[in-house]
Amino acid sequence: MQINAMNSKAVPAILLSLLLMAIVYYYLSQPSSVSSRVIVSPCPTSCPTSEPKDRVPADVIPTGYVFHLETPDQSLAVTAHLKYSQPSIVKGRTDVVAVTPWLAPIVWEGTFNPVLLDSIYKPKKISIAVTVFAVGKYIMFLKNFLETAEQHFFVGFNVHVYVFTDRPKEVPEVKMADGRQLTVRLVPSSKRWQEISARRMELIQKLIDEQLRKNSDYIFCLDVDSKFHDRWGTESLGGLVAVIHPGYYLDNRSKFPYERRSASKAYVADGEGDFYYCGGAFGGILEEVYLLASTCRFNFEEDAKNGIEAAWQEESHLNRYMWINKPSKVLSPEYLWQDFKARNPEVKTIRFSGVIKNYADIRPNV
Ligand SMILES: *[C@@H]1O[C@H](CO)[C@@H](O)[C@H](O)[C@H]1NC(C)=O
Numbered sequence: 009m010q011i012n013a014m015n016s017k018a019v020p021a022i023l024l025s026l027l028l029m030a031i032v033y034y035y036l037s038q039p040s041s042v043s044s045r046v047i048v049s050p051c052p053t054s055c056p057t058s059e060p061k062d063r064v065p066a067d068v069i070p071t072g073y074v075f076h077l078e079t080p081d082q083s084l085a086v087t088a089h090l091k092y093s094q095p096s097i098v099k100g101r102t103d104v105v106a107v108t109p110w111l112a113p114i115v116w117e118g119t120f121n122p123v124l125l126d127s128i129y130k131p132k133k134i135s136i137a138v139t140v141f142a143v144g145k146y147i148m149f150l151k152n153f154l155e156t157a158e159q160h161f162f163v164g165f166n167v168h169v170y171v172f173t174d175r176p177k178e179v180p181e182v183k184m185a186d187g188r189q190l191t192v193r194l195v196p197s198s199k200r201w202q203e204i205s206a207r208r209m210e211l212i213q214k215l216i217d218e219q220l221r222k223n224s225d226y227i228f229c230l231d232v233d234s235k236f237h238d239r240w241g242t243e244s245l246g247g248l249v250a251v252i253h254p255g256y257y258l259d260n261r262s263k264f265p266y267e268r269r270s271a272s273k274a275y276v277a278d279g280e281g282d283f284y285y286c287g288g289a290f291g292g293i294l295e296e297v298y299l300l301a302s303t304c305r306f307n308f309e310e311d312a313k314n315g316i317e318a319a320w321q322e323e324s325h326l327n328r329y330m331w332i333n334k335p336s337k338v339l340s341p342e343y344l345w346q347d348f349k350a351r352n353p354e355v356k357t358i359r360f361s362g363v364i365k366n367y368a369d370i371r372p373n374v
């Protein structure tokens with residue numbers, strides 16, 4: 009009797025647990041886009057969703073993201089493993105520095121193995137968002153940018169290009185490979201290019217909020233008046249990624265065109281700062297770039313309230329930000345050269361380069 013009574017209670021309980029286990033198994037066995045991602049959220053409890061009211065956003069330092077780099081194809085027989093040349097810890101490039109004083113890699117040709125890196129990242133099914141601003145006459149650069157990106161930028165990976173423009177009808181048709189797509193986002197035209205440049209940060213912030221958290225792991229913000237000449241790929245991935253400006257990397261930092269007036273929120277004092285970084289290319293994981301964009305926007309608006317405009321607008325604010333918040337990966341000037349500059353011997357390849365242009369023809373004001 010007792011046993012029977014127990015059984016009649018136990019049966020639904022067992023069925024319920026079996027059902028729960030089935031549900032759990034179902035979810036675990038799904039090819040979930042979340043679990044295949046590289047990134048563990050940098051701020052699990054308190055991601056800033058809007059600018060903090062009581063402090064400068066740069067005070068919030070995101071920590072804790074994890075890059076788990078795993079040897080590909082371990083489950084296959086040893087003969088099927090990817091074979092690559094033995095890494096050395098005593099031989100390598102000697103003409104350039106490949107690490108910063110805070111131990112972030114500086115990416116130069118010859119410091120990484122592209123095949124190895126791609127096969128590490130490929131199974132993670134990462135998605136890379138790209139923003140590009142083609143406002144006013146800058147639309148003329150878009151075709152070349154998009155076509156060369158197809159040939160060199162994260163080839164074989166999921167790439168989603170977001171084109172911000174006031175001339176949507178002039179966005180060229182460019183054939184994109186599988187897994188790659190383009191979205192046009194409308195922006196109002198502007199009379200001053202400085203203003204266009206300032207609004208970029210706000211638009212990047214909005215894009216991350218409205219779109220990217222759903223579908224992207226990394227973001228790169230690139231200048232449209234440039235094109236790709238050689239590989240730009242997984243070697244560039246990192247938490248916060250900055251590119252060394254090609255115009256100043258041999259100079260003493262006293263010559264860097266940082267904002268030098270202490271009244272500006274972009275101020276960098278004499279004898280301070282690390283490198284001079286490009287405003288025309290930066291990136292990283294979403295939360296890092298979100299924080300960068302919201303901080304630069306906040307500081308830019310503070311400056312505007314005080315009637316001051318930093319020497320190189322957004323680029324000045326970015327340089328101040330990158331001095332305070334050290335990038336976790338630094339890309340050498342290979343990653344944003346300038347077409348009018350002769351190539352220096354340490355630059356073994358040019359991957360991305362600003363095209364020669366006449367500012368008077370394309371900017372609404374000079
Ligand atoms: C840069 O210039 C400053 C001031 O002229 C000088 O004191 C410093 O040693 C220079 N740094 C380098 C690395 O040459």
